Amino acid sequence: MFSKACEYGIKAAIFIATKSYEGERVSPKEIAQEIDSPQAFTAKILQALVKNDVVSSVKGAYGGFEIDKSQISSIKLSQIVNAIDGDSIYNGCGLGLHTCDEAHPCPVHDKFKAIRNDLKLMLENTSLEELALNIKSGVSFLKV
Amino acid sequence: MFSKACEYGIKAAIFIATKSYEGERVSPKEIAQEIDSPQAFTAKILQALVKNDVVSSVKGAYGGFEIDKSQISSIKLSQIVNAIDGDSIYNGCGLGLHTCDEAHPCPVHDKFKAIRNDLKLMLENTSLEELALNIKSGVSFLKV
DNA sequence: CTTATTTCGGATAAATTTATCCTATTTATA
DNA sequence: TATAAATAGGATAAATTTATCCGAAATAAG
Ligand code: FES
Ligand code: FES
Numbered sequence: 001m002f003s004k005a006c007e008y009g010i011k012a013a014i015f016i017a018t019k020s021y022e023g024e025r026v027s028p029k030e031i032a033q034e035i036d037s038p039q040a041f042t043a044k045i046l047q048a049l050v051k052n053d054v055v056s057s058v059k060g061a062y063g064g065f066e067i068d069k070s071q072i073s074s075i076k077l078s079q080i081v082n083a084i085d086g087d088s089i090y091n092g093c094g095l096g097l098h099t100c101d102e103a104h105p106c107p108v109h110d111k112f113k114a115i116r117n118d119l120k121l122m123l124e125n126t127s128l129e130e131l132a133l134n135i136k137s138g139v140s141f142l143k144v
Numbered sequence: 145m146f147s148k149a150c151e152y153g154i155k156a157a158i159f160i161a162t163k164s165y166e167g168e169r170v171s172p173k174e175i176a177q178e179i180d181s182p183q184a185f186t187a188k189i190l191q192a193l194v195k196n197d198v199v200s201s202v203k204g205a206y207g208g209f210e211i212d213k214s215q216i217s218s219i220k221l222s223q224i225v226n227a228i229d230g231d232s233i234y235n236g237c238g239l240g241l242h243t244c245d246e247a248h249p250c251p252v253h254d255k256f257k258a259i260r261n262d263l264k265l266m267l268e269n270t271s272l273e274e275l276a277l278n279i280k281s282g283v284s285f286l287k288v
Numbered sequence: 289c290t291t292a293t294t295t296c297g298g299a300t301a302a303a304t305t306t307a308t309c310c311t312a313t314t315t316a317t318a
Numbered sequence: 319t320a321t322a323a324a325t326a327g328g329a330t331a332a333a334t335t336t337a338t339c340c341g342a343a344a345t346a347a348g
Contacts, residue, residue, distance in 0.1 A: 001145060001233070004336065007240040014251055027294075041337050047296065060345025061293040077252070089145070096151040098288060107158055107275040107284045108221070111266050119259050131251040140251045144242060148306065171324075185307050191326065204315025205323040 006084040009045045011035040011142050013080055016055055016065050017072050017132035025064030036143035045084060052083035072132060078123035090120050150228040153189045155179035155286050157224055160199055160209050161216050161276035169208030180287035189228060196227035216276060222267035234264050 015034045019026045032039035049055045093100040094112035134140040159178045163170045176183035193199045237244040238256035278284040
């Protein structure tokens, strides 16, 4: 469904958000430990999230990654997925035709489109805030 | 969403079904042309479909791939996807946790599970028959 | 200014998926 | 029985994704 890179990116963003509520910056090392991911690869993905304004980074001593507390509620899962996996999940043909086109539909177009749209709405309506709060309260988990 | 192998497998099965209605067997070459896929790779995927009893093959001269006319309506998309991509799409965690477990859910578990289940139901309720008939009647397409 | 710390970014490597090639085996027909 | 046609399947190659490594650049603190 999502690429590994995207899975790591989502989990990393959630973890950064939980720490940002406490005013703490985090390093790729700490993130990788918390979400059980390869550190250097995770660092690469964080760069993509920085470029797409999902998280911000501070270089140098006492630096790290953080998310502005006031923005956590307005960041949607769709932004993260889009930043890492692009928009093929929102627009691409389920059977790999060059473009998903109403006028030239593949055999599963109608049915696939419905699922794809539900997924799109879900991602667009899910904020980093609710995901991070569920982690903080211990009702959901980032690893194992 | 689906692997390339799975996309080819689905399209191949649909094409074989359309020809089977006319009592014709088809070769990997003809299939690859009709669904715009690499021939040898498609042949490999067909082997998996044969092993999983989605299509049957006849070796030797005048051989080829076919699907028993009377079975086309009872073959579901889910069988094909399962034969090629396995069941991770039905049961796997959206964020890559080892298992999707109600008692140890990832942050997107509830929302992801709903989408995943819709997809599962869609695949289980879609028969090769309806997909093949739509191709035959020209309302949907297997390539471009 | 120097040093320690930390992200950035390019190069490389490993693993997986996608794709190709070639031979063996099977089968219908002459 | 010989031959041609067709799938089966193993070995290999290419492409993509995943993962690692290392030096450059930035920054806070002494
Ligand atoms: S054309 Fe395939 S999903 Fe729309
Ligand atoms: S635990 Fe992640 S989807 Fe169920």
